[in-house]
Amino acid sequence: MNEFTSPRLSVKRIADSTVRRLSAYLRFLEDFEQRGLSTISSEELAKRGGTTSAQVRKDLSFFGSFGKRGLGYSVPELAGRLREILGLGKEWRVVIVGAGKIGAALVQYRGFRQRGFNILAAYDNNPEKIGRKLEGIPVRDIEQLDKDVPREHPDIVVLTVPSDQAQAVVDRVVRLGVKAILNFAPTQLHAPADVAVKTVNMAMELEGLSFALTNRD
Amino acid sequence: MNEFTSPRLSVKRIADSTVRRLSAYLRFLEDFEQRGLSTISSEELAKRGGTTSAQVRKDLSFFGSFGKRGLGYSVPELAGRLREILGLGKEWRVVIVGAGKIGAALVQYRGFRQRGFNILAAYDNNPEKIGRKLEGIPVRDIEQLDKDVPREHPDIVVLTVPSDQAQAVVDRVVRLGVKAILNFAPTQLHAPADVAVKTVNMAMELEGLSFALTNRD
Numbered sequence: 261m262n263e264f265t266s267p268r269l270s271v272k273r274i275a276d277s278t279v280r281r282l283s284a285y286l287r288f289l290e291d292f293e294q295r296g297l298s299t300i301s302s303e304e305l306a307k308r309g310g311t312t313s314a315q316v317r318k319d320l321s322f323f324g325s326f327g328k329r330g331l332g333y334s335v336p337e338l339a340g341r342l343r344e345i346l347g348l349g350k351e352w353r354v355v356i357v358g359a360g361k362i363g364a365a366l367v368q369y370r371g372f373r374q375r376g377f378n379i380l381a382a383y384d385n386n387p388e389k390i391g392r393k394l395e396g397i398p399v400r401d402i403e404q405l406d407k408d409v410p411r412e413h414p415d416i417v418v419l420t421v422p423s424d425q426a427q428a429v430v431d432r433v434v435r436l437g438v439k440a441i442l443n444f445a446p447t448q449l450h451a452p453a454d455v456a457v458k459t460v461n462m463a464m465e466l467e468g469l470s471f472a473l474t475n476r477d
Numbered sequence: 478m479n480e481f482t483s484p485r486l487s488v489k490r491i492a493d494s495t496v497r498r499l500s501a502y503l504r505f506l507e508d509f510e511q512r513g514l515s516t517i518s519s520e521e522l523a524k525r526g527g528t529t530s531a532q533v534r535k536d537l538s539f540f541g542s543f544g545k546r547g548l549g550y551s552v553p554e555l556a557g558r559l560r561e562i563l564g565l566g567k568e569w570r571v572v573i574v575g576a577g578k579i580g581a582a583l584v585q586y587r588g589f590r591q592r593g594f595n596i597l598a599a600y601d602n603n604p605e606k607i608g609r610k611l612e613g614i615p616v617r618d619i620e621q622l623d624k625d626v627p628r629e630h631p632d633i634v635v636l637t638v639p640s641d642q643a644q645a646v647v648d649r650v651v652r653l654g655v656k657a658i659l660n661f662a663p664t665q666l667h668a669p670a671d672v673a674v675k676t677v678n679m680a681m682e683l684e685g686l687s688f689a690l691t692n693r694d
Contacts, residue, residue: 279688283681346684347691365578371663371680440686446588456689463588464500467563469657471496472673474564
């Protein structure tokens with residue numbers, strides 16, 4: 261992921277890494293909930309997350325006060341608050357631009373729907389794909405975006421087009437009012453400051469591993 | 478990505494976020510190289526990366542001294558050094574376990590080969606897939622791992638199996654000596670401290686966007 265293309269929030273400047281930890285805390289809390297645990301200390305959350313309890317408290321302090329000294333956090337309360345903070349209470353409308361293999365893999369990814377991310381449609385410019393279905397999702401002509409976006413108001417556009425087409429799609433959907441883009445094209449994208457762009461760079465992830473392998477004892 | 482499953486390097490404890498920035502700096506430098514620029518200041522690198530020049534200098538300081546005060550960094554020199562730090566000088570041998578849609582998307586991902594990640598084979602437990610090819614890469618029986626890993630020494634295992642099978646594959650390849658895993662299953666994995674595990678969590682990326690959309694002005 262590219263931390264450099266993260267959204268500039270003018271109210272709360274929360275680092276991407278903090279938001280990621282919040283997502284992870286929520287996962288642990290949901291696991292605790294399933295196991296019937298009602299309270300958890302910052303130490304336990306930290307241990308589970310491989311971080312420090314000071315970091316846990318600092319991360320949560322951005323969003324008000326949680327937990328009682330010595331009693332820990334209420335698991336359902338903190339989980340509920342984190343869902344709220346992460347915007348998981350509502351349903352997010354997602355469209356995928358690029359009906360290739362990555363698009364297909366994403367459409368069938370169960371984690372999305374579980375979290376309230378509802379994929380409305382996929383778009384492509386390949387006449388052989390247009391009109392077909394991608395794992396049950398209709399593939400529409402990319403030209404239709406101009407008509408569909410103002411009517412269907414997708415919240416998030418997932419970009420899985422080739423690198424050399426990515427910026428043109430960004431410009432197009434930004435012009436149509438889209439404010440959040442998840443980009444899988446291995447290229448740097450430019451968008452206005454009020455548009456959140458996240459780039460998933462697979463090669464960069466592998467580089468993290470090659471770094472680890474190279475810098476071993 | 479999950480920063481919590483990052484490798485514990487006992488020599489150099491470098492944060493995942495630092496390694497990611499190094500990857501990004503390298504991309505910018507390669508872009509500058511292509512445009513024929515020979516030097517760059519930390520300010521320019523910072524501006525391109527949406528970070529501060531102090532951060533750039535701090536990130537690079539982990540790895541010795543670079544650049545000359547007032548003269549900036551030599552673009553080819555710094556790019557070369559970053560490639561070295563990130564372990565991109567050598568070829569990394571990669572196998573994919575799970576020959577589904579994500580596996581197929583990864584096999585055809587050009588960014589991997591460009592960076593020296595060489596995909597040797599894919600593995601699956603589905604008899605209909607075994608013996609076929611996935612974008613030109615042979616799909617082998619997952620049982621063959623026990624024989625192949627000691628012989629072919631893959632450096633990195635990419636895991637694209639369903640969540641409930643992921644830990645068993647991790648245990649298996651760890652026992653066979655694999656030290657780096659890139660995991661696409663939306664689950665928490667356990668591995669010994671000397672094994673680097675990175676989890677690509679697509680839903681977590683979308684949560685970063687829903688957070689940004691929720692916490693707007």
